[in-house]
Amino acid sequence: xxxxxxxxxxxxxxxxxxxxxxxxxxxxxxxxxxxxxxxxxxxxxxxxxxxxxxxxxxxxxxxxxxxxxxxxxxxxxxxxxxxxxxxxxxxxxxxxxxxxxxxxxxxxxxxxxxxxxxxxxxxxxxxxxxxxxxxxxxxxxxxxxxxxxxxxxxxxxxxxxxxxxxxxxxxxxxxxxxxxxxxxxxxxxxxxxxxxxxxxxxxxxxxxxxxxxxxxxxxxxxxxxxxxxxxxxxxxxxxxxxxxxxxxxxxxxxxxxxxxxxxxxxxxxxxxxxxxxxxxxxxxxxxxxxxxxxxxxxxxxxxxxxxxxxxxxxxxxxxxxxxxxxxxxxxxxxxxxxxxxxxxxxxxxxxxxxxxxxxxxxxxxxxxxxxxxxxxxxxxxxxxxxxxxxxxxxxxxxxxxxxxxxxxxxxxxxxxxxxxxxxxxxxxxxxxxxxxxxxxxxxxxxxxxxxxxxxxxxxxxxxxxxxxxxxxxxxxxxxxxxxxxxxxxxxxxxxxxxxxxxxxxxxxxxxxxxxxxxxxxxxxxxxxxxxxx
Numbered sequence: 001x002x003x004x005x006x007x008x009x010x011x012x013x014x015x016x017x018x019x020x021x022x023x024x025x026x027x028x029x030x031x032x033x034x035x036x037x038x039x040x041x042x043x044x045x046x047x048x049x050x051x052x053x054x055x056x057x058x059x060x061x062x063x064x065x066x067x068x069x070x071x072x073x074x075x076x077x078x079x080x081x082x083x084x085x086x087x088x089x090x091x092x093x094x095x096x097x098x099x100x101x102x103x104x105x106x107x108x109x110x111x112x113x114x115x116x117x118x119x120x121x122x123x124x125x126x127x128x129x130x131x132x133x134x135x136x137x138x139x140x141x142x143x144x145x146x147x148x149x150x151x152x153x154x155x156x157x158x159x160x161x162x163x164x165x166x167x168x169x170x171x172x173x174x175x176x177x178x179x180x181x182x183x184x185x186x187x188x189x190x191x192x193x194x195x196x197x198x199x200x201x202x203x204x205x206x207x208x209x210x211x212x213x214x215x216x217x218x219x220x221x222x223x224x225x226x227x228x229x230x231x232x233x234x235x236x237x238x239x240x241x242x243x244x245x246x247x248x249x250x251x252x253x254x255x256x257x258x259x260x261x262x263x264x265x266x267x268x269x270x271x272x273x274x275x276x277x278x279x280x281x282x283x284x285x286x287x288x289x290x291x292x293x294x295x296x297x298x299x300x301x302x303x304x305x306x307x308x309x310x311x312x313x314x315x316x317x318x319x320x321x322x323x324x325x326x327x328x329x330x331x332x333x334x335x336x337x338x339x340x341x342x343x344x345x346x347x348x349x350x351x352x353x354x355x356x357x358x359x360x361x362x363x364x365x366x367x368x369x370x371x372x373x374x375x376x377x378x379x380x381x382x383x384x385x386x387x388x389x390x391x392x393x394x395x396x397x398x399x400x401x402x403x404x405x406x407x408x409x410x411x412x413x414x415x416x417x418x419x420x421x422x423x424x425x426x427x428x429x430x431x432x433x434x435x436x437x438x439x440x441x442x443x444x445x446x447x448x449x450x451x452x453x454x455x456x457x458x459x460x461x462x463x464x465x466x467x468x469x470x471x472x473x474x475x476x477x478x479x480x481x482x483x484x485x486x487x488x489x490x491x492x493x494x495x496x497x498x499x500x501x502x503x504x505x506x507x508x509x510x511x512x513x514x515x516x517x518x519x520x521x522x523x524x525x526x527x528x529x530x531x532x533x
Contacts, residue, residue, distance in 0.1 A: 044107065046074050047173075051108040054177040055115060061125035066174050073173040075104055079202060080149055083209030087218045101202070105176060112180025122185050131178045132193030134200050136249050142204030149205070150212035172201050186469040261286070261321075265295055268320055272313045273299050282332075289375055293321055298330040305331060328372065330429065369428055373402050376427050380420050383466035384408045384441065399431035407441045409525040445522045447488050453495055464500050464526070471500075474526050477508045481521040488522055 050073035057065030078100040085094035116122065175198035182191020265286055273281040279301035286295045295317065299305070314327040374389040385407045392401035402424060406412065412420075417434055424432045442461070446454040453461075464471055476496060480489055489509065496502045506529075 043074055044104070046072060047104050048107060048111055050074075050173050051112050051177050051180070052115060054174045055112045055181065058125060058127045058131075058174065058177055058181065059116075059119060059121040061127050063127065066127060069173055069177075075101070075172050076149065076205075078104070079172065079205050080153060080209055083146070083150065083206040084213050084218065086206060087210045087213040105198070108173070108176040109180045109183065112177045113183040116181045116184025119184075124181075124187070124190065127174075128178055128181060128190065131175050131197055132182075132190045133255070134193070134197040135255060138197060139200050139204050142201040143208045146205035146208035147212055150209035150216075154212070154216045172198055175201070186472055188470055264320060265317070268313070268317055269295075269297055272309075272316070273297070273305075278302055279305065287375075287379075289378075292324040292326055293317070294326045294328065294375065296328045296330070298332065300332050300334045302334060304333070305329070326371070328368065369400075369430075372427050373404075373424060376424055377402075377404050377406075377420070380423065381406055381408070383463055383468075399433040400428065401433045401435060403435045403437075405437050405439055407439055409438075409441050410527045411438055412436050440523070441526055442524050445488075445492060445524060447491070447522075451487050451491055453491065458495075461495070461500065461524070464496075464502070467526070471502055471506065473529055475506055475508060475529050476502060477510055477525040477527065479510050479523045479525065481511070485522055492522065492524065 050069045053072065054066055054069035057063070057067075057069060078097045082094060082097035082101065084090075085097055175194040178194030179191045179198070182188060182194060265284060269281050269284055273279055279299050282298045282300055284295065284297040286293060288294070310327060310329050313329075314325055317325040317327060370389060370391055373391065374386070377386040377389060386404050387407065388403075388405045390403045392403065417436070421432050421434045424434065441463070445457045445460075447457070448454055464476075467474055478489055478492060480486075493507055493509075496507055497504055
């Protein structure tokens with residue numbers, strides 16, 4: 001009985017779709033899309049202006065300007081045309097549409113990268129960062145938008161308004177501006193994230209519009225050019241969709257894990273710290289450092305929370321996450337709104353001088369300060385290692401001296417030192433005086449008997465791929481103390497260019513004045529390139 005009902009409703013649906021497809025003028029739509037495939041200079045002018053407007057909106061963090069760029073962008077036209085070309089198998093229309101899209105993408109990225117390079121504003125804003133981590137929901141938005149755009153084109157109902165809404169919903173031009181921003185600032189990961197969002201929108205629109213066009217009766221028999229089979233076209237689209245779904249699902253899973261982690265931390269902290277008329281948690285944050293969950297929380301309290309209670313809370317977090325946890329609790333003493341008269345009379349005879357701290361409490365406090373300072377320094381200078389972090393306590397009223405050794409081949413600038421000092425003062429809640437000594441980043445390079453690089457040296461050179469902003473912002477100076485090592489120098493230079501992909505102009509060669517052993521007289525220094533004013 002159920003099968004009969006299903007077949008009946010399927011026949012009804014098929015008849016309804018057949019009736020609706022009869023009102024679609026297939027040849028007129030194909031002709032319209034084909035005639036719009038060759039775009040004039042007006043199209044590219046509007047496209048580039050939309051890209052620049054989107055870039056300015058991103059750099060100034062203006063949502064209204066970014067939306068205006070979406071409305072101006074004409075890129076949705078060739079994208080919908082490519083979906084129609086895939087449906088009917090029109091190779092000429094497909095070539096024109098995809099060629100237009102490729103040129104549009106290249107010109108937009110190139111222009112926005114050049115403008116970003118010249119712009120004084122280079123800090124990533126919230127609008128930029130929101131477009132570098134696409135997830136599976138962005139894919140769904142693009143798919144639904146593609147369906148709406150294709151239906152509007154076929155039925156000619158509110159097409160101009162609908163196409164505008166589709167352009168805003170899918171946002172194909174701002175991600176390209178983000179890609180240009182990433183290239184212009186040397187932040188390749190941001191650029192890759194922006195391009196992934198554009199590519200996600202592009203593939204989803206082509207796929208869903210292809211499905212709508214097929215339902216609306218568009219077939220390969222309506223064109224005379226040579227077509228690929230329907231199965232081949234379907235396999236290509238499905239493969240692209242599966243390919244982009246992998247990183248999108250991974251990003252979504254990571255974001256969900258972060259949200260769940262925050263909720264679990266918040267639940268445990270509030271259960272223990274939010275006590276009526278005694279204490280209330282005001283803020284918290286967390287980071288994962290070297291496999292340990294570091295939780296920083298701030299609480300307003302009328303009486304200091306005992307160390308045993310803090311340790312108990314830390315233990316509860318460890319049991320909840322089944323991993324090492326370091327809880328750093330900042331306690332802010334506050335007064336109650338009304339103090340009972342009996343308590344007020346007692347306070348007159350009570351000494352407010354706190355009891356002296358025990359040696360164990362002092363040791364734990366110092367260890368916590370050292371751990372916090374070390375974590376802040378490592379995070380600020382990453383990937384450059386920071387070793388030998390020490391704290392020196394001066395006389396009362398004088399700043400805490402933080403001394404560290406940084407493995408880096410160029411000195412710490414005054415701006416870096418000032419910003420880092422302020423960052424340490426916020427983290428330690430103490431006035432800080434920062435002293436940083438620099439030492440060589442890489443040890444002398446070692447070579448095997450066959451003059452190839454040793455495994456230890458290859459492992460040490462891996463830090464080049466982690467340089468902030470990419471290797472393009474640095475110069476690499478090879479120094480040798482002897483002319484007998486020309487072969488080793490050539491091997492090192494070839495490894496840097498072929499294996500690590502460094503451009504040859506960034507690699508310099510010099511003579512070291514240090515007298516070192518014959519097996520350890522080749523060094524590599526990595527220094528910042530000077531910015532041209």
